[in-house]
Amino acid sequence: xxxxxxxxxxxxxxxxxxxxxxxxxxxxxxxxxxxxxxxxxxxxxxxxxxxxxxxxxxxxxxxxxxxxxxxxxxxxxxxxxxxxxxxxxxxxxxxxxxxxxxxxxxxxxxxxxxxxxxxxxxxxxxxxxxxxxxxxxxxxxxxxxxxxxxxxxxxxxxxxxxxxxxxxxxxxxxxxxxxx
Numbered sequence: 643x644x645x646x647x648x649x650x651x652x653x654x655x656x657x658x659x660x661x662x663x664x665x666x667x668x669x670x671x672x673x674x675x676x677x678x679x680x681x682x683x684x685x686x687x688x689x690x691x692x693x694x695x696x697x698x699x700x701x702x703x704x705x706x707x708x709x710x711x712x713x714x715x716x717x718x719x720x721x722x723x724x725x726x727x728x729x730x731x732x733x734x735x736x737x738x739x740x741x742x743x744x745x746x747x748x749x750x751x752x753x754x755x756x757x758x759x760x761x762x763x764x765x766x767x768x769x770x771x772x773x774x775x776x777x778x779x780x781x782x783x784x785x786x787x788x789x790x791x792x793x794x795x796x797x798x799x800x801x802x803x804x805x806x807x808x809x810x811x812x813x814x815x816x817x818x819x820x821x822x
Contacts, residue, residue, distance in 0.1 A: 721815040728808040749787040
């Protein structure tokens with residue numbers, strides 16, 4: 643009987659810790675920097691004469707300016723992240739372009755080899771069967787490179803589209819920053 647009670651007590655303690663930890667999570671909308679708690683009572687502050695509120699007005703103005711500066715810094719950070727993302731995409735586009743060029747060179751090289759073998763075959767030189775098989779094999783490789791080129795071009799087109807979309811977002815963010 644004691645084992646059962648100890649087990650139940652252990653489970654209750656564990657659930658208490660789990661429940662306590664889950665309720666102390668960060669509340670949505672809370673900033674990373676905790677704002678000071680209201681130590682003044684607004685009702686009492688209203689009774690302060692207007693001539694003695696100048697320092698408070700100045701502090702409120704400084705607070706508004708600090709918030710505006712924080713918003714501007716956030717906007718600049720977002721802009722920087724967008725530019726970095728665009729740069730990554732531009733590098734990706736350049737790599738696709740390099741890959742496409744390499745594939746086109748291989749395709750052209752195979753085309754030359756095909757034309758040479760066709761010229762040899764048309765001149766009735768070499769073994770006719772071997773010539774036909776070699777030409778067919780090279781044409782298959784050429785088709786493979788054409789397929790690769792099509793895929794690379796599709797990747798380039800989608801990357802270019804993403805770059806254009808990011809560029810539009812960057813322009814919008816730059817306009818927002820200039821307004822601030």
